[in-house]
Amino acid sequence: xxxxxxxxxxxxxxxxxxxxxxxxxxxxxxxxxxxxxxxxxxxxxxxxxxxxxxxxxxxxxxxxxxxxxxxxxxxxxxxxxxxxxxxxxxxxxxxxxxxxxxxxxxxxxxxxxxxxxxxxxxxxxxxxxxxxxxxxxxxxxxxxxxxxxxxxxxxxxxxxxxxxxxxxxxxxxxxxxxxxxxxxxxxxxxxxxxxxxxxxxxxxxxxxxxxxxxxxxxxxxxxxxxxxxxxxxxxxxxxxxxxxxxxxxxxxxxxxxxxxxxxxxxxxxxxxxxxxxxxxxxxxxxxxxxxxxxxxxxxxxxx
Amino acid sequence: xxxxxxxxxxxxxxxxxxxxxxxxxxxxxxxxxxxxxxxxxxxxxxxxxxxxxxxxxxxxxxxxxxxxxxxxxxxxxxxxxxxxxxxxxxxxxxxxxxxxxxxxxxxxxxxxxxxxxxxxxxxxxxxxxxxxxxxxxxxxxxxxxxxxxxxxxxxxxxxxxxxxxxxxxxxxxxxxxxxxxxxxxxxxxxxxxxxxxxxxxxxxxxxxxxxxxxxxxxxxxxxxxxxxxxxxxxxxxx
Numbered sequence: 001x002x003x004x005x006x007x008x009x010x011x012x013x014x015x016x017x018x019x020x021x022x023x024x025x026x027x028x029x030x031x032x033x034x035x036x037x038x039x040x041x042x043x044x045x046x047x048x049x050x051x052x053x054x055x056x057x058x059x060x061x062x063x064x065x066x067x068x069x070x071x072x073x074x075x076x077x078x079x080x081x082x083x084x085x086x087x088x089x090x091x092x093x094x095x096x097x098x099x100x101x102x103x104x105x106x107x108x109x110x111x112x113x114x115x116x117x118x119x120x121x122x123x124x125x126x127x128x129x130x131x132x133x134x135x136x137x138x139x140x141x142x143x144x145x146x147x148x149x150x151x152x153x154x155x156x157x158x159x160x161x162x163x164x165x166x167x168x169x170x171x172x173x174x175x176x177x178x179x180x181x182x183x184x185x186x187x188x189x190x191x192x193x194x195x196x197x198x199x200x201x202x203x204x205x206x207x208x209x210x211x212x213x214x215x216x217x218x219x220x221x222x223x224x225x226x227x228x229x230x231x232x233x234x235x236x237x238x239x240x241x242x243x244x245x246x247x248x249x250x251x252x253x254x255x256x257x258x259x260x261x262x263x264x265x266x267x268x269x270x271x272x273x274x275x276x277x278x279x280x281x282x283x284x285x286x287x288x289x290x291x292x293x294x295x296x297x298x299x300x301x302x303x
Numbered sequence: 304x305x306x307x308x309x310x311x312x313x314x315x316x317x318x319x320x321x322x323x324x325x326x327x328x329x330x331x332x333x334x335x336x337x338x339x340x341x342x343x344x345x346x347x348x349x350x351x352x353x354x355x356x357x358x359x360x361x362x363x364x365x366x367x368x369x370x371x372x373x374x375x376x377x378x379x380x381x382x383x384x385x386x387x388x389x390x391x392x393x394x395x396x397x398x399x400x401x402x403x404x405x406x407x408x409x410x411x412x413x414x415x416x417x418x419x420x421x422x423x424x425x426x427x428x429x430x431x432x433x434x435x436x437x438x439x440x441x442x443x444x445x446x447x448x449x450x451x452x453x454x455x456x457x458x459x460x461x462x463x464x465x466x467x468x469x470x471x472x473x474x475x476x477x478x479x480x481x482x483x484x485x486x487x488x489x490x491x492x493x494x495x496x497x498x499x500x501x502x503x504x505x506x507x508x509x510x511x512x513x514x515x516x517x518x519x520x521x522x523x524x525x526x527x528x529x530x531x532x533x534x535x536x537x538x539x540x541x
Contacts, residue, residue, distance in 0.1 A: 012536055043536075051379050053533045072383035079539075083376035101384035101391055 008057035032199035227259035360403025365443035423499035431496025435489030437514035444521025
């Protein structure tokens with residue numbers, strides 16, 4: 001089963017929000033949809049859901065050789081900037097209502113919803129009104145509901161918004177489990193570390209166009225090749241970067257990335273004024289590629 | 304978890320408020336001079352009030368649902384329901400109208416007792432509801448389409464509701480030419496169904512044609528506006 005977005009165009013007045021976007025999402029796959037604010041990610045998700053009608057192009061569900069337009073209720077959704085649940089209703093009533101309008105009986109929805117709430121540490125809030133929960137908890141509850149509806153595909157627009165680091169890690173684990181179970185997941189997030197860790201493929205959207213897409217690792221390798229990640233004992237990566245030559249970039253306060261031969265790295269390692277905890281082979285981060293495409297200048301080491 | 308006391312008060316308060324409201328209106332009418340009060344027989348007045356309530360419930364169930372869901376930000380989720388937004392709105396209208404019928408009866412019966420009105424409903428009295436319900440459904444869809452496009456229309460809806468009350472009271476003194484006015488043949492049919500008078504086939508036909516015209520226009524408007532807001536990206540906006 002595959003979800004195909006084919007040559008979708010969408011214009012709002014003078015603004016061309018989507019310019020011939022084509023994507024593909026298969027079962028058991030996580031596709032990271034990335035791009036700066038206003039790139040068209042949410043517009044694309046709404047087109048997929050049928051909440052927006054495209055000017056041209058189509059969204060197709062391909063299953064066993066048959067092709068058809070998918071229905072909204074076949075998707076689990078977490079919409080960004082939109083209330084996903086009723087604030088004055090309890091979590092349980094929300095779940096039963098949204099399950100009901102999607103044609104799912106309470107006896108199916110309730111146990112699944114409770115199980116997900118338990119995973120998110122919210123089981124004891126089942127009867128509490130959504131309004132009594134913190135923003136992060138509300139996000140978890142909305143996620144739990146999206147998962148409890150057991151859709152064919154999951155479309156998550158900024159799902160980690162408001163989640164604490166522990167919950168974010170937990171969420172990553174859940175995404176990987178769902179993938180193994182065969183769910184197809186479209187994920188948009190500015191949390192690039194999460195996207196990099198869980199996505200099989202990524203697509204970069206900019207001004208309504210797909211600038212690059214492909215398997216995450218291959219995309220990074222093709223962009224900059226393989227190099228070495230150097231983990232420091234102290235958060236001095238940015239400070240050291242100024243003294244290091246070409247080929248170096250910082251991936252966080254304690255992580256440097258070097259693109260170049262091992263011999264050159266070995267020479268530098270001995271001169272660093274900070275203890276090195278670990279050196280590993282790898283590709284540059286997704287964040288580096290993101291910055292290269294949409295923000296800062298291309299890192300000096302890149303090919 | 305026990306029932307929410309605030310909700311109980313709210314739900315019990317609605318019919319209670321209606322009861323007091325119409326009791327006050329009827330009491331006021333009964334104090335008029337006999338000549339003026341001749342045509343203000345509480346029987347037809349009460350039955351027109353029932354028609355008014357049914358129409359209002361059906362209209363509110365659709366129009367206010369769209370407006371309220373847009374305000375809450377959950378309209379897009381409602382559109383993802385099985386069968387889509389229109390099916391959900393129609394289902395809600397059906398349920399809330401049934402509730403409206405029960406509510407109207409809850410208010411009608413004590414008032415009928417209080418003013419000594421004798422009701423003699425026909426065995427097929429529910430059929431008397433049908434044309435009015437379908438017309439109200441169509442009107443509700445028309446207003447729902449307005450809400451779907453413009454969203455912030457609650458004040459407009461308040462005005463519409465305010466106009467409904469005198470309009471329905473105007474229909475108390477039913478005359479044949481009124482059969483061409485909106486909701487009038489349906490409201491009159493409902494009245495006849497409860498007083499046990501025979502219904503003329505011509506009036507029934509007129510009421511049904513009007514109801515189907517309203518319903519057709521409402522469905523068309525809703526379908527057209529639903530496509531328009533999805534084309535223009537206005538569905539989830541408020």
